[in-house]
Amino acid sequence: MADLLVRGAPRDADLVRAAQAGDAGSLGLLLARHRAPMYAVALAFLGHSQDAEDAVQEAAVLALRRFGDIRDPEAAGPWLRMVVRNVCRAQLRRMSAVPVADVGGPSRWTGRKARPTRRRCSNGTRCGTGSGARWRTCPRRCNW
Known part of the structure; x- marks a missing residue:
């Protein structure tokens, strides 16, 4: 990683190759660089900041496990955002309908035409x- 920083700000492709070679600092720098776009995608999907932060964290852990699957090192940013989208979709599928207490009054919608x-x-x-x-x-x- 030190040789990458000597030449200036490293490109994503260089960070991906270094991370795939086992450099944990490169992976951390890559995740930190793309955290804001990942958070924006999660917030757009989930709408709540705490849920979006949880999704970004879960996506980062998943990206750590599956980092060797990146086919194109130049497309690390879009790949990370795709991981976030998939995590958000999984969270939305896991959410169940919240039961509402019956107030006991007549229903406003009776199912018949006016x-x-x-x-x-x-x-x-x-x-x-x-x-x-x-x-x-x-x-x-x-x-x-």
Whole structure:
């Protein structure tokens, strides 16, 4: 790793090759360099900062185990973000629906369609049918 730092900031490909050769410092530098984009991906997937931090940590541990699987050393950043995406997807699959206590009141949604309603027309009679916010024209063609 020392010879990589002498030449300036090392490229990702150089860090990957050094890490695959057994240099733990190169792997740490690579993970530190890509931590912010990894966190951004996790936060976009999970929406909660603590869950995103957990996903980044789990992805870093998984990347440590599977670091020899990188085919293209130039694509270490996208590979790490892909690992984070897969970890986030696994976390989302593991999350189960949270049960909600029954309040005992009548349900707002009964599963049936709303009945057509009638409104008073300008001539005082009840006519016309409606469905939600969309009112159909009055069958008698009067103004509402």
